[in-house]
Amino acid sequence: MTVKRIGILGGAFDPPHLAHVAMAEAAMVQFQLDELRVIPTGDAWHKTRDLSPAEHRLAMARLAFGHLKQVVVDESELNRQGPSFTIDTLKDLTAQHPTAQFFIFVGEDQGKALGTWREIEEISRQAIICVAQRQIPELTNTDVSSHDIPTQALKLPNLPHSATEVRARVAHGQPIDALVPQTVALYIHRHHLYQPSR
Numbered sequence: 001m002t003v004k005r006i007g008i009l010g011g012a013f014d015p016p017h018l019a020h021v022a023m024a025e026a027a028m029v030q031f032q033l034d035e036l037r038v039i040p041t042g043d044a045w046h047k048t049r050d051l052s053p054a055e056h057r058l059a060m061a062r063l064a065f066g067h068l069k070q071v072v073v074d075e076s077e078l079n080r081q082g083p084s085f086t087i088d089t090l091k092d093l094t095a096q097h098p099t100a101q102f103f104i105f106v107g108e109d110q111g112k113a114l115g116t117w118r119e120i121e122e123i124s125r126q127a128i129i130c131v132a133q134r135q136i137p138e139l140t141n142t143d144v145s146s147h148d149i150p151t152q153a154l155k156l157p158n159l160p161h162s163a164t165e166v167r168a169r170v171a172h173g174q175p176i177d178a179l180v181p182q183t184v185a186l187y188i189h190r191h192h193l194y195q196p197s198r
Helices: 018-030 054-065 086-096 108-112 120-126 163-171 182-190
Strands: 005-011 035-040 071-073 101-106 127-134 152-156
Touching: 005 018, 005 086, 018 035, 018 054, 018 101, 018 152, 035 054, 054 071, 054 182, 086 101, 086 120, 108 127, 120 127
Parallel strands: 005 035, 005 101, 035 071, 101 127, 127 152
Antiparallel strands: none
């Protein structure tokens, strides 16, 4: 029996940008995924700022990843009451796909903070954790992770985009066309997202 390979890519996606899309594409190729669940976070316990409303982040995720046929934009965390934890999402997906092999994809910053995740040991037993690694030669072997959780590397091109930068550029009236998919840029403009409060 062929084991289904399912990836999980969670995030605020506030907004999703081209580095997120590159991460999804790389994950599907490098780990030969049958399906990639893109999961906008609900109540993000680790975020110090308020996120944009769930319906906007969900809509932008669908626009950003909609062209990738193996991607399923999953709104389960947005529908969950209370804080969102990866272990809960993983348990839900395992119940739906009991024989699947799961892969969880995280960015470099989250990779260094895995030790702070709820039930991280259980997560690492149930899934292979893959940490994005941008291919910048001078930064090799500089991992300062504060944990000993086993991980694998997801090789990425050097795309230094961040959602923080996108929001700041919008707030200052600067173009974001080189940072986000065109459909996302249009959505942000149409819905007046990330404008400074008057």
